[in-house]
Amino acid sequence: MRFEVLMADTAERFLCEPHQSVLDSMERLNRQDIPVGCRGGGCGVCKVQITHGEYLRRRMSRAHISAADEVAGIGLACCVIPLTNLTLSVVVGPNVPPPQLGAREHS
Amino acid sequence: MAIRGVLRIGEVALRVLDMAAARRHYADYIGLIEVPVADTAQVYFKAWDEHDHHSLVLREAASPGLDYFAFKVFDDATLNQLTQRVEEAGLTVEHLPAGTYPHSGRRVQFELPGGHLMQLYAEKERTGNTLPTRNPGVLPDEGVVRGMRVSRLDHVLLAGPRLAESTQFFTEVLDFDLGEELIDNDSGMQLATFLCCSNKPHDIAFVLRNEPGGFHHVSFHLDSVADVYHAGDIMGKHNISVEVGPTRHGITRGATIYFYDPSGNRNEVFSGGYIHYPDLLPLTWDTTQLGHAAFAIDNQPRPSFFNVVT
Ligand code: FES
Ligand SMILES: [Fe+2]
Numbered sequence: 001m002r003f004e005v006l007m008a009d010t011a012e013r014f015l016c017e018p019h020q021s022v023l024d025s026m027e028r029l030n031r032q033d034i035p036v037g038c039r040g041g042g043c044g045v046c047k048v049q050i051t052h053g054e055y056l057r058r059r060m061s062r063a064h065i066s067a068a069d070e071v072a073g074i075g076l077a078c079c080v081i082p083l084t085n086l087t088l089s090v091v092v093g094p095n096v097p098p099p100q101l102g103a104r105e106h107s
Numbered sequence: 108m109a110i111r112g113v114l115r116i117g118e119v120a121l122r123v124l125d126m127a128a129a130r131r132h133y134a135d136y137i138g139l140i141e142v143p144v145a146d147t148a149q150v151y152f153k154a155w156d157e158h159d160h161h162s163l164v165l166r167e168a169a170s171p172g173l174d175y176f177a178f179k180v181f182d183d184a185t186l187n188q189l190t191q192r193v194e195e196a197g198l199t200v201e202h203l204p205a206g207t208y209p210h211s212g213r214r215v216q217f218e219l220p221g222g223h224l225m226q227l228y229a230e231k232e233r234t235g236n237t238l239p240t241r242n243p244g245v246l247p248d249e250g251v252v253r254g255m256r257v258s259r260l261d262h263v264l265l266a267g268p269r270l271a272e273s274t275q276f277f278t279e280v281l282d283f284d285l286g287e288e289l290i291d292n293d294s295g296m297q298l299a300t301f302l303c304c305s306n307k308p309h310d311i312a313f314v315l316r317n318e319p320g321g322f323h324h325v326s327f328h329l330d331s332v333a334d335v336y337h338a339g340d341i342m343g344k345h346n347i348s349v350e351v352g353p354t355r356h357g358i359t360r361g362a363t364i365y366f367y368d369p370s371g372n373r374n375e376v377f378s379g380g381y382i383h384y385p386d387l388l389p390l391t392w393d394t395t396q397l398g399h400a401a402f403a404i405d406n407q408p409r410p411s412f413f414n415v416v417t
Contacts, residue, residue: 036411038371038415039348039367042370042372045415061124061171061417062169
């Protein structure tokens with residue numbers, strides 16, 4: 001069964017393939033709704049807040065998703081597998097700077 | 108000068124989220140050889156053409172990333188000299204007696220300015236590359252060279268703050284050469300540095316990032332560019348997460364694919380590059396040529412190069 005993801009901030013929608021993560025399905029459709037990094041739950045770049053729907057989670061780095069985050073519906077899109085339609089939005093956290101070409105040394 | 112100080116990266120210890128998936132990735136796909144070690148939760152691997160007991164150590168944990176990395180030095184006297192210099196440079200050195208790590212002699216450990224744990228050691232059990240040392244021949248038995256056919260660890264790239272200090276530590280304390288650097292065109296600030304202790308175009312590299320202790324990638328050596336494509340075929344066949352490649356780095360001129368292990372730790376297969384000698388002048392790239400410096404075929408910088416670490 002295929003479930004729909006609704007991006008809360010942009011009202012964009014896309015369909016997820018069965019048993020595929022939200023990020024995998026998005027990439028398969030050549031979409032760029034969510035930033036893509038390692039695709040393995042390690043880098044935190046694809047962090048999302050899920051506000052509606054049910055889903056399975058693969059193991060995610062505790063450096064990016066705390067136990068409290070999990071309870072609050074924050075997850076990594078590469079590890080989130082929909083069980084119903086989902087509504088979510090991209091989270092840009094302190095450990096995940098927005099894409100930039102250079103980094104700056106802070107003093 | 109012949110290589111007699113720090114020899115090479117000899118050990119990288121990574122955390123993974125799922126050991127079964129990591130074993131499939133590093134052993135079955137990359138082609139590393141798992142070496143049995145008694146009474147430990149860690150899993151140990153070597154590449155076929157490495158002569159020491161192991162070079163990659165994995166540990167299952169709640170977050171991926173780097174536990175520590177270790178360089179092998181020429182001998183015990185060298186280890187003493189370098190230890191003294193590291194202490195004189197003001198770093199706190201922890202002495203780890205022989206046997207602290209399996210099949211290993213004593214080590215010293217210290218934290219780099221960017222927050223990475225580094226070790227030096229002179230001895231690790233030599234188990235060889237399956238070929239004898241007298242009349243070795245050239246071809247190991249069927250099955251020894253497998254998967255992506257990686258022959259050895261090549262280098263690591265680490266992300267963290269205080270890049271200039273880490274770079275200076277390697278050049279002034281450990282006698283590495285600065286091979287290449289990437290600088291910000293406006294400010295002149297170093298964004299990435301590439302350091303050599305051998306004839307390779309880099310043995311370790313650093314990229315600037317605010318958060319300390321970041322792991323950017325571990326790189327495995329391949330004999331030829333054709334092997335890089337063969338490695339890419341294995342990635343495609345098994346749906347391994349690929350970041351970029353096959354392409355060529357401007358910096359180092361090596362042929363490359365960047366990819367990820369199942370826990371998100373970045374790996375690289377790397378082949379070629381020029382021969383480094385200590386009398387070469389450092390090469391400087393600036394951000395007006397960022398794309399060409401990073402990936403010299405399509406000249407496109409990838410934001411993920413700076414943003415994605417474990
Ligand atoms: S892409 Fe790295 S954690 Fe999802
Ligand atoms: Fe590399």
